Amino acid sequence: MKYRVNWLTPILTAVVLFACSLPAMSGEGGLSADNVAKIRASFEMDRYNRAMYNAVTNNNLSKLALNRDILREHNEIYSHKIKTKGITNQKSSGRCWLFSSLNMFRPVVIDKYNLDNFEFSQNYLAFWDKMEKSNTFLEFVIEMRDRDTFDRELSEILRHPIGDGGYWSYTVELIKKYGAVPKEIMPETNSSGNTGEMNNILERKLRTGAAAIRKMHQAGRPVKELRAEKDKILADVYKILIVNLGEPPTEFVWRYEIRDTTKTDTDTTADSTANANIDNRLIVAGTYTPKKFFEEVVAVDLDQYVNIFDNPTREYNNHFVASMARNMYDGKDLEYVSVPVENLKAIAMKSILNDDPVLFACDVGKDQDREDGIMAMNIYDYGTVFNTDLSMSKADMCNYYESTSNHMMLMIGVDILNDKPVKWQVENSWGDKNGSSGYWAMYNDWFGAYVYSVIVKKEYVPEEILKLYDKKPIVLPVWDPNTLMIRN
Known part of the structure; x- marks a missing residue:
């Protein structure tokens, strides 16, 4: 026993010395008692802080921070x-990209058929989007x-097998392959508007399949x-989708009403209003x-549209391809x-001045008043409430995951003053x-901070910008912030 202890002594000594050379877990860099004391001393419950404390602890924070000056000046x-x-x-689903794309x-x-209203079946294309994904x-x-499951690309794929998210290019690929149908041909279901449970089941099935x-x-096995x-x-995925969303049609009859302009009998005095309208x-x-x-x-040329991005994390005036940002395996990754x-x-x-709506992607979670439909910088003045600086550049917001494109909508109007846009009307x-x-009203400063891309007809894009597509593309990895915002 004595011999064994002597043999272990130098080894244990070396281990102790090595451990002492490592950064102390609770030493330098830790939140020490002195640090805590200094931080405590830096705060004073003065009149302002007490007023904020009393207000915030008894009220909704966003309502307290709502900038009334912006509301007062808004029109x-x-x-x-x-x-x-x-x-x-779209209800409780992440299909904004499908809704806004089809809304274009x-x-x-x-207009073509002089209809009172018309809507495409988003459910139909969502079905095929899930199958393709x-x-x-x-x-x-x-x-x-x-590859090992901890491989960076594979792990990202496994984390997000089949989300609701997508982009304009996804819609294009789907329409080219599967076409489109009116809403009444394949209407919404409970699962189409509340996709959470269905997605959980699909992801479980797909991950089970991946493991197998x-x-x-x-x-x-080959x-x-x-x-x-x-x-x-x-085949199981298809079955799950049919049970949740219904079976997509292969052929259908579309019936619609138009005014009979050939009718010459205008004597409807004796007829009821309802019968006159029917006639x-x-x-x-x-x-x-x-x-x-x-x-x-519909007869719209889908290839006439082009993606124009503001990617502040990379050098401007370049051509990019987002790796694995596609819903079809045999399709093309998103390029812009x-x-x-x-x-x-x-x-x-x-585009808007020529009566062509603009599809765009943005971070809808920032500086947006859902109740009044206003998107304006600092509409919630949290900086004043807490007396702190919360400002960040657009590039920093992207690089540090503070902001990402998470919603797509349509611009359908613009308010111009002195030849400059003040705000934009948005169809959500x-x-x-x-x-x-x-x-929604999207103010011009909000556009600058939180809009990441527009999809427009090529005719509205300057030639020097279109020529950027001729440059060799820079391929962005699947974990790049601008790729993640599209895939997820």
Whole structure:
């Protein structure tokens, strides 16, 4: 026993010396008693702090911080507005990109057929988006079958198998492959407007499938068998989607009403108003496949639109590709060119003044009053409430995960004063009970701080910006903030 102790002594001494050389966990850098004492001494419960303490602890913080000067000066006057009809409602789902993208085309159908209103089935395209994302996820798992699950790319894929999120490019790919249908052909369901539980089940199924595929590979099974397993998983995904969302149509009859302009009998005195209105209607019906419906009824060239970003984390005037930012495995990753935000404003104004709405992506969670429908910088003056500086640059907000693009809407109006935009009218997809009957006022300073991209027709974009697409693209990794904002 004595010999054993002597043999261990130098080893234990070395361990102790090594441990002493490491940074002390509670020493330098820790929140010491002296630090706490100094911080305590720095605070004084003066009249201002006591007033804030009493107010905040007894009231809603955001209502206390609401900037009344902005509310007082706010108005809903716009020097130019695009005519629209009706507000859509995505409810408790992350389908804003689908709603806003399809809302761009609603006026086309309404005007073309002189309809009182029209809405596309967001549920139809959401169904196929889930199917495509499921296939993409499983293909990524097969593609990365030799990687450790802690691999940075694979771990990001496993964390987000099939969220609701997406982007304009996702909509384009879906419409080109699956077409579109009117809302009444595949209406909303409880799950389409409340996707949380459905998504949880789908993600569990996909992760279970991912584990099974990787175990098959580890057992030496060939890729052909891995894909056969993938097909079995997708069959279950399809079943889950049908139970939640309904079965997507392959062919349907679309019936709509128009005014019968050929009717010459105007003597409706003896008729009831209801009967007179019925007599003046003409019901039209047509049989379509979803692709035929979009090609013939909507007839919009999807390739005429282009992505223009303000990515403040990278050098401007460059062409970017966001790695793995796609909903279809055999599709293209999102690509865009990035220029300063003032260019986005000029392009958006040009489009709106020509009665073309502008699809845009933004951080809707910042400086936004949902009750009044106002997006303005410092509409909640938290800095004054706490007497502290909360300002950050747009680049810092992105790099430090303070801000990210998380919502898509439509700009449908602009208020111009002295040749400069003051505010922009926005059509949201949160129903008509939010905002100003479903519309928001986006002030120009908010546009600069929180708008990250616009999607417009190429005709409104200066040639020197379009030429940036000819440059060799910079590929952004899946964990880049600008890639994450699209994928998630």
